[in-house]
Amino acid sequence: MAEDNKVVQALMDLLSKKNASAEPPKELRSIQGFDELYKSIHHLRGSFISLSRGKLDEKIVGQGFLFGTLKDLQSSLKHLTWQTKRVSEGDFTQKVEFLGEFSDAFNEMALKLEIQVSILEQTRKQLAESEENFRQIAENMEEVFWLNDKEGNIIYLSPSFTEVWNIDRSEIKTVDDLLLMQAHESDIESVRVALEGFKKTKVFNKEFKIKLRDNSVKTVAVRLNPICNQDGNVIKQAGIAQDITEIVNYQNKLIQSLIQAENARDKLKNSHAKIIELEQRNALLAMSVTANHEMNQPLTILKGNLELLREKLDEQAYGRIFDRLETAIEKIESILNKLKNIDRVKLTNYVGDINMIDISEENTGNT
Amino acid sequence: MDLVRKYKFSWDLIGDLKEGRPNLGNKTRLEVYRLMQFTLRDVIEQHFGPEETDKIFFDAGFLAGKEFYKNVMKPEKELNAYIRQLQELLIEFGIGILRIEKADIEKGELIVTVSEDLDCSGLPDLEHEICTYDEGLISALLECFTGVKFTVKEIDCWCTGDRTCRFACFSQ
Incomplete structure (x- = not known):
């Protein structure tokens, strides 16, 4: 026991x-x-x-x-x-058979994992495509494009920067480096002020000159845009710069050409006025010569015959009439003389839309 | 002396079950399958002894594996997918529940188990492994997929008191 x-x-x-x-x-x-x-x-x-x-x-x-x-x-x-x-x-085809609730739980887990991984994979693929598109755009656009964090540190700077600024991208660490390092001395202060203003206004849209290391000068147009999160806080900044040197040169040439054209137009206008005046003067001269030629002889006859009449007729009865006739003849001679000596054609209003040639003493030079 | 073949296997010998068994279909009772296998094994052993019987059953299993691969399975290039397909087919055909304990195909080493095995699950303790047909079947299925010959040995069996049949597989 x-x-x-x-x-x-x-x-x-x-x-x-x-x-x-x-x-x-x-x-x-x-x-x-x-x-x-x-x-x-x-x-x-x-x-x-x-x-x-x-x-x-x-x-x-x-x-x-x-x-x-x-x-x-x-x-x-x-x-x-x-x-x-x-x-x-990553083999989500695995299934557990005939182990009761554990089979259900495992198989459901594998299915959910497969779905999640599929979604992740799809998202990753879309992200990769998006990044590739962004990269292609950024690396092939002529404009310089960059992203920087809110402290101003460069996150991305497109390859075209080297072509425009003619320095290696690795030298640029901050936005200040990018915008101020080679800003032309005539513009650097205004760029600095604009950058300070951007912190408050969130607006930077400026054209300024840069001086390259080979002393050549280019003009760039730069625009900065803040990137905000859902709360409206700035988390990044995107910048874009375009080399507008050629555009500015073309603009300057265009302005010069416009000024020249304006001058030429004024000259042409003056010439045209002179031609018109000359033609008018020639016409007047011809008219004057004609008038003098055609009217002086009748006037001489008039004057001679008036003398004869004055001798034969009673002076006391007709003297005043003869005087008036002589005065009229002298006035016609005076007009013919003015027309002969006129310097320039100046019109003066006669009545309504009708003008007449100004034969005043100022215009004819006769005193 | 050349053997004149009378019973050379071809998949056609499975027959057209829809036409041949319109009412009973492709189902039968497992007892019938085991009745045939164990009576056949008995008679073969009486004629050729236990070792030769095991060899015959291994070879028959190997032939079955090759034909099953050729006529039933879809080609796969990747091991996991191949195993997955095999698992599903073994369940679909009611052969057993295949599980993988270890699979290092580069080293050519696998440990697989077959639960609820068609040949042995539910048999009384016999104190020796009995699934030589399965050994041949698994050997052929591995060889067909890898192109390399495999030695397959049953190390645990229902008939030795274990609840599952475990097979160690090594490439030759």
């Missing part, structure tokens, strides 16, 4: 105690089959402990229902480990 109790106690110790001897108590080893039973249970206990600690490669030695069940569990865990590794490598 005492021996039976020791057998039960030895087996209970194997099942319940933390530390159990690998060997059965000496006094029980003589019981037939007990040594083998004790060691089998001890091995089974060791296998359970190993599995509970995640050690899946421990060899389970033993046969029978309990050992078989434990091997089946070990096999399932090893298979799940293998499947989980495949899932972690």
Whole structure:
């Protein structure tokens, strides 16, 4: 009876105690089959402990229902480990079959992971395409494009910068470097002021000259735009600069040409006026010569005949009439004389829309 | 002496089941399958002894694996996809539940298990492994995929008191 109790106690110790001897108590080893039973249970206990600690490669030695069940569990865990590794490598086709709720949970996890990874992959692809598009635009546009953080540190600067500024991009660390380092001495102060103003107004839109290291001068048009987050706070700035040297040169040439054209137009206008005046004067001269030529002779006849009449007729009765006739003849002679001596054609209004030639003394030079 | 073949296997011998079994279809009771296998094994053993019987069953399993690969499986280039397809087909055909414990195809080492195996699950303890047909089948399926010959040995079996059949596979 005492021996039976020791057998039960030895087996209970194997099942319940933390530390159990690998060997059965000496006094029980003589019981037939007990040594083998004790060691089998001890091995089974060791296998359970190993599995509970995640050690899946421990060899389970033993046969029978309990050992078989434990091997089946070990096999399932090893298979799940293998499947989980495949899932972690991106193989979402892995499915667990016939393991009850665990199968459902694992398969749902794999499905959700596949969906999430698919979305991530799609997003990554779109992002890559977007970046590629941005890169192509930025690297192929003639304008210089850059991004800087809110402290002014350059995040991205397009390759065209080197072509415009003629210095390596690596030399440019900040926006101040970019805009002030080679600003022309005539413009640098205004650029500095505009940059200060940009901090308050968020507006920078300026044309200024830059002096390159080979002493050549270019003109650039620069625009800065703030980039804000959802809260309206500036997180970055985007800048774009265009080399407008040729445009400015063309503008200057165009202005020069316009001035020249204006001058030429004035000259032409003056010439035209002179031609008109000359033509008018020639016409007047011809008219004057004609008038003098055609009218002087009748006037001489008039004057001669008036003298004859004055001698033959009673002076007292007709003297006043003769005087008036002589005065009229002298006035006609005077007009013919003025026409002969006129310098320039000046018109003066006669009546309504009708003009007449100004033959006043100021215009004819006669006094 | 050349052997005159009378029973050379071809997939045609599976027959047209829809035409041949319009009512019973492609289903049968597992007992019938096992009845045929174990009576056949018995008779072969009586004629040729246990070792030769095991060899015959291995070779038959190997032939079955090659034909199954050729006539049922779709070509795959990637191991995981191949295993996934095989798992699904073994379940679909009711052959067993294939699980992978280890697969290092570069070293040519795999440990696979087949639970609820067609040949042995539920058999009484026999104190020896019995799934030699499965060994041949698995060997052929691995060889067809990799192009390399594989040695496959069953190391745990339902019949040895284990609850699953475990196979160690090594490339030759």
